[in-house]
Ligand SMILES: Nc1ncnc2c1ncn2[C@@H]1O[C@H](COP(=O)(O)OP(=O)(O)OP(=O)(O)O)[C@@H](O)[C@H]1O
């Protein structure tokens with residue numbers, strides 16, 4: 151885990167443990183995530199990838215039985231401290247879920263809703279934001295004539311890109327993606343991968359994926375988890391060619407998982 | 408082979424039961440409508456009842472029923488929806504919540520005559536108002552609150568969790584998430600529940616006998632002053648509703664056409680309740696379609 155870089159660390163976790171009641175889902179994880187890079191979380195099902203990811207914007211607060219220990223520093227601030235305003239945190243750390251979850255509202259409103267809530271009330275500003283977000287998510291051309299239609303009338307892949315556009319519209323610093331393409335066809339998946347590659351200039355991206363090729367294609371750093379533990383985290387190239395840990399080796403060569 | 412036979416038998420029995428239920432319903436509706444059909448004309452629907460002579464109408468009673476419905480819903484909807492939101496989104500999972508839930512269950516199983524007597528005690532005697540529309544509305548609120556709370560809670564809980572997560576993950580506050588994301592998605596269910604409750608209000612008699620009363624003052628439909636005793640809009644006047652009127656005419660009517668009047672009024676009542684139920688479905692579906700397809 152010791153790679154010399156000039157990169158700036160934007161997320162730092164120190165001895166993070168997450169429990170669901172008695173269940174110890176994430177064990178003693180310390181890692182640094184670099185600014186404006188793509189970091190992939192890989193590992194077999196149930197190893198705690200989503201749990202760790204959801205700790206980064208405190209979505210686990212929604213689960214009553216969930217307890218997070220250790221410190222998570224985002225942009226210099228301990229996000230679990232009592233002074234942190236959770237709404238502001240989630241504006242800085244956006245999230246896209248495994249299953250597309252557009253609001254039961256129009257395409258336009260899906261994107262405009264949150265910025266309006268956060269104070270952008272000028273119609274023209276909102277129009278511009280909706281367009282630029284949809285363009286960044288490579289969806290504009292497909293929906294520009296039907297912005298007032300229900301978001302549910304879009305295909306699954308379009309819905310997921312809409313969710314990404316919705317997250318981008320908040321202009322977050324960090325974007326958390328939890329298996330954003332796992333329910334999509336290869337073409338939609340490719341579009342989302344291209345999108346992630348483009349977005350990394352502006353955002354720090356953490357992506358959970360079961361698709362190892364995808365991790366290899368789009369990420370700079372890869373973290374491999376097993377049963378709640380971080381086994382190895384390194385340059386993606388290194389993880390996929392010459393991992394230090396034999397368990398990592400076994401996983402990426404498909405011998406278990 | 409045996410399983411096949413059982414399957415056949417079950418299908419036949421269940422079909423018979425369904426036919427029986429539908430047959431009863433259709434028979435009942437048909438009977439009431441055919442008995443009251445000849446009474447359904449504008450004069451009957453608008454003129455006041457006559458105490459001794461034949462030919463009286465049900466105008467004031469019909470108006471009272473509608474007005475009572477509006478009053479009741481004005482009180483019951485905010486309370487019911489508010490409580491439903493609390494139960495679905497805020498109530499912690501503990502003994503107190505269980506107790507509240509149990510209280511709601513008990514309240515919903517109270518016979519309406521008991522609610523009426525409670526209303527007599529509290530909204531009529533303790534307040535000193537006497538028989539009033541407002542007292543009736545409060546009694547009916549007690550009667551319908553459990554239904555509204557439950558419907559709202561269920562409708563909110565049925566909104567996919569992912570909707571809530573999507574909103575919270577964008578830094579939207581919990582309250583705003585409830586109001587702008589969850590509530591709109593739950594609206595069809597809540598509307599359906601509210602309209603069903605309206606049907607219950609419209610058809611209720613027992614809870615009103617001793618609260619809104621069994622008489623109606625001579626209403627002056629040109630006077631809308633809210634506090635004059637003959638104003639139709641005055642909520643602090645006694646108000647006999649259609650359902651109560653049917654009961655009264657049937658049990659102590661003096662006019663030669665008492666039976667006729669009761670039949671006619673019953674037909675009007677049934678049609679109104681049917682309309683409520685049908686519109687509940689239609690409106691709920693319409694709102695849902697609007698919400699999921701149209702602009703919003
Ligand atoms: N809400 C919850 N309540 C209780 N246990 C949970 C909850 N969510 C997750 N867990 C448990 O925590 C562990 C880690 O789950 P998590 O969802 O983080 O795994 P994951 O690595 O994302 O798996 P997958 O690849 O299948 O998405 C699992 O054993 C899971 O059963």
Ligand SMILES: [Mg+2]
Nearest residue numbers: 199200201328
């Ligand atoms: Mg997961």
